Amino acid sequence: MTATTKTERILDLLELLGDGECSARDLVRRLGLPGNQLRSVQRDLRTLIDRNVLEVAPSGRYRRPVGVSSLNPVEALAVYSATRMLYHHAAEYNEHYLRAMDKLARQLPERARRVATLASEAYRNKPNAGGSRTFELVAQAWLEGRVLRFEYHSLQKVSAVELVIYFIELSPQNRQAYAIGVNRLKGGDRPFVFRLSRMRDATLLSDEGEIPEDFHPLKFLSNAWGIMTGDPVQVELFFSPAVRERVGETHLGDGAEVRVLASGHTRVVLTVGGWKELIPWILGWGGEVEVLEPPDLREAVARGHRAGAEVHTSGAPQGDER
Numbered sequence: 173m174t175a176t177t178k179t180e181r182i183l184d185l186l187e188l189l190g191d192g193e194c195s196a197r198d199l200v201r202r203l204g205l206p207g208n209q210l211r212s213v214q215r216d217l218r219t220l221i222d223r224n225v226l227e228v229a230p231s232g233r234y235r236r237p238v239g240v241s242s243l244n245p246v247e248a249l250a251v252y253s254a255t256r257m258l259y260h261h262a263a264e265y266n267e268h269y270l271r272a273m274d275k276l277a278r279q280l281p282e283r284a285r286r287v288a289t290l291a292s293e294a295y296r297n298k299p300n301a302g303g304s305r306t307f308e309l310v311a312q313a314w315l316e317g318r319v320l321r322f323e324y325h326s327l328q329k330v331s332a333v334e335l336v337i338y339f340i341e342l343s344p345q346n347r348q349a350y351a352i353g354v355n356r357l358k359g360g361d362r363p364f365v366f367r368l369s370r371m372r373d374a375t376l377l378s379d380e381g382e383i384p385e386d387f388h389p390l391k392f393l394s395n396a397w398g399i400m401t402g403d404p405v406q407v408e409l410f411f412s413p414a415v416r417e418r419v420g421e422t423h424l425g426d427g428a429e430v431r432v433l434a435s436g437h438t439r440v441v442l443t444v445g446g447w448k449e450l451i452p453w454i455l456g457w458g459g460e461v462e463v464l465e466p467p468d469l470r471e472a473v474a475r476g477h478r479a480g481a482e483v484h485t486s487g488a489p490q491g492d493e494r
Contacts, residue, residue: 181205182216186236189226192274192292193233231293236278243279251276252284259291261347265300266307309374310351313337319356319381322374324366336381338363339389345398345449352392353381363392365399395445397425397453402446408465411438415460451476 184203188194196214200207217234220226229235243251255276262269270292277288306322313320314337324331337353349368354361361384395404411419413436420438424430429441444450447469454461454469455476463470 185216189234189236192271193229193231193235195233248281248284251279252288255288259295261342264304265298266304270295306368306371306374309376310368313376314340317380319377319379320374321377322371325370325372332357335366338383338387341399343399350399395443397444398449400446400449404443404445405447405466407442407444407447407450407469409440410462410464412460413437
C-alpha cells in the first residue's frame with residue numbers, strides 16, 4: 173500500500189497496527205514510503221498516541237491499545253495454544269503468520285499475552301527462505317479454488333504436479349503442513365498427500381479446481397496415524413509393565429483397543445492406513461514394546477534397532493574426526 177495524503181497515511185497506519193506491533197521504520201517499509209518520510213510517520217504516531225488511539229508496547233513498538241480479554245479461562249487457553257502451535261509449525265518467517273499470531277495474542281489475558289508476544293519477537297528472527305512463498309501460494313490456491321503447479325521432490329523421484337487442493341492438514345506427528353488433493357496430470361479422482369516443504373517452483377494457475385461435494389476430509393484421514401492414508405492394516409503391539417502409565421496417557425486414536433493384562437503388560441491393537449509412519453514412534457519406545465503384527469512392520473522395527481545398535485557399538489563416534 174502507498175498512501176498519497178496524510179489522511180490516507182494515518183488510516184493505513186491504523187490498519188497495519190490492527191494486525192500487531194510495528195516500529196516506525198517497519199511501518200515506513202510496509203507502507204511503501206521513501207525513507208525520508210520516517211519523521212512524518214513518527215509525528216503521525218505521536219498524534220495518535222496523544223489521542224489514546226495508539227500506545228507504545230514494552231518492546232518499544234507501536235500498537236493499538238490492549239484491552240481486557242473477553243475470553244473465559246478455557247477459551248483463553250485454547251487461543252494461547254493456537255498461538256504456540258503457529259510458532260512451532262512455522263519453521264520460516266512469514267509476515268502473514270506473524271500478523272495472525274499478533275491478532276490472536278491481543279485477545280489473551282495479560283499473563284498469556286506476555287508469553288505470546290515474546291514468541292512473536294522470537295519468531296521475527298526466523299529465516300525467511302523459499303518455503304514461506306510456497307506456503308502463501310498453496311493457501312491462495314486452496315482458498316481461491318485454483319490449480320497449483322509445482323515440482324514435487326519426493327524421496328524417490330521428482331514429479332510434475334498440477335494440484336486441485338481439497339484441504340490443508342498439519343501432521344500431529346511432525347507438525348509439517350500437507351496439501352491433500354487430486355493431481356490432474358496423473359488422472360483419476362483419487363486424492364494424494366503432498367508435503368509443502370518438498371514442493372519446488374510453485375506457480376498459481378488461473379484454472380479453477382472443484383472439490384467434490386461428497387468429499388469429507390476427516391473421513392479421508394480417519395485411519396491415518398499421521399497424515400498418510402491407505403488400505404487398513406491391523407497393528408498389534410505388546411508394551412512392558414514399565415511403561416503402562418505412559419501408554420495409558422498416550423492418545424492412540426478413537427478406534428484403538430487397549431487392554432492391560434494381569435501380567436502388567438499392555439496390549440494395543442490399532443487399525444491404520446499403512447504402518448510406515450508408525451516406525452519412528454515405535455522405535456522411540458526402545459525395548460519397552462514388541463511388534464506382534466504385521467510381520468513387515470515387525471521386521472522394519474527390528475532393522476531400525478539393529479542399525480541403531482551398530483552405530484552405538486562400533487567403536488568411536490562416526491562424527492569423531494580425530
